[in-house]
Amino acid sequence: MSISVLPAALPKKVGVLGGGRMGAGIAHGFLIKGSHVVVVERDEASALAARERIQSSAAKSVERRAVDCNLDEILSRLEVSVNYGAFGGRKLVVEAVPEIWDLKISSLRAVEEHLDTDAFLASNTSSLSVSRLASGLKRPANFLGLHFFNPVPASTLIEVVIGGQTRPELVDAARRWVEALDKTPVVVNDAPGFASSRLGVAIALEAMRMLEEGVASADDIDNAMVLGYKHPTGPLKTTDIVGLDVRLGIAEYLHSTLGDRFAPPQILRDKVEGGELGRKSGTGFYNWS
Incomplete structure (x- = not known):
């Protein structure tokens, strides 16, 4: 037809x-x-x-x-x-x-x-x-x-x-x-996370783990991707724009379908639980107020 x-x-x-x-x-x-x-x-x-x-x-x-x-x-x-x-x-x-x-x-x-x-x-x-x-x-x-x-x-x-x-x-x-x-x-x-979400979330989750482990500040982690890889915004700022709650939901789904490499870091769970959802709430990995 x-x-x-x-x-x-x-x-x-x-x-x-x-x-x-x-x-x-x-x-x-x-x-x-x-x-x-x-x-x-x-x-x-x-x-x-x-x-x-x-x-x-x-x-x-x-x-x-x-x-x-x-x-x-x-x-x-x-x-x-x-x-x-x-x-x-x-x-x-x-x-x-x-x-x-x-x-x-x-x-x-x-x-x-x-x-x-x-x-x-x-x-x-x-x-x-x-x-x-x-x-x-x-x-x-x-x-x-x-x-x-x-x-x-x-x-x-x-x-x-x-x-x-x-x-x-x-x-x-x-x-x-x-x-x-x-x-x-x-x-x-059709596949879990398609192409964009799967790759974007993988980078963002690793950036969160780096921040959690004290590897570098949010600014420096983001700048590494902006200046080194020509990303328009870094993974943590992008997460703030998308919404931490949205990223958590996607990560949980990918974790359930693709395994532990997509397990959400505790810092992400804590921020969502505390109402720090990114730009829409005024604070996330950055202060937007």
């Missing part, structure tokens, strides 16, 4: 489930390229916050002259809702809820109930098995992973993750979507 998408173009109608930092960034990416986007949140307060995030992000793109249209035009293509029924008629919906298995699968099933049979569903999961998520859906061939990176507007990478039942035509379409967003696709088969 062929896939009905415009060649080398984005779907005109896109949905995003979840309007947090990642979901808002994903919505922003599609909006500024001309798609009509609906974002669905769990309640009115969250929906209002999502709209404000997207509006702020879009305004910055306009100020930088990174887009060829004005803010009003961009926002005219945005809808924010608390009703899953708003996904009706969308050709692509990207799920961007927290990395909690039960929440992911229940959310994906709820979205699928409102999609046409020829629509596509993607998860922004950074580590959970796409094949296993697909096994809980009615149309697993129409599902794959689209792993965006934070912050989405500035990042040039999207990881396209192929599930065991993902049809090849969808992978080809996803490549075109990513390129139409002016980003670069990296295509990987």
Whole structure:
């Protein structure tokens, strides 16, 4: 069965489930390229916050002259809702809820109930098995992973993750979507942590162990990677930006699937338990306040 998408173009109608930092960034990416986007949140307060995030992000793109249209035009293509029924008629919906298995699968099933049979569903999961998520859906061939990176507007990478039942035509379409967003696709088969999270978390966990053992300060560990290996930010600062709680969740999953080399260091567990989650809480391995 062929896939009905415009060649080398984005779907005109896109949905995003979840309007947090990642979901808002994903919505922003599609909006500024001309798609009509609906974002669905769990309640009115969250929906209002999502709209404000997207509006702020879009305004910055306009100020930088990174887009060829004005803010009003961009926002005219945005809808924010608390009703899953708003996904009706969308050709692509990207799920961007927290990395909690039960929440992911229940959310994906709820979205699928409102999609046409020829629509596509993607998860922004950074580590959970796409094949296993697909096994809980009615149309697993129409599902794959689209792993965006934070912050989405500035990042040039999207990881396209192929599930065991993902049809090849969808992978080809996803490549075109990513390129139409002016980003670069990296295509990987479904495996724990895919490519990016697996490598990124491995470096970050070792940096945490070095800090824990007193090998060097957080600044010096990060600078070693920035100056020596040309990383844009060091692994500890990146962890603060991503969120220590997010990194802990991914590490625990990789530990359970790949073994002890991904065991979370005690310093990470202690900081998360103490509410030091990184930039979003004001402190993590650095002070952001």
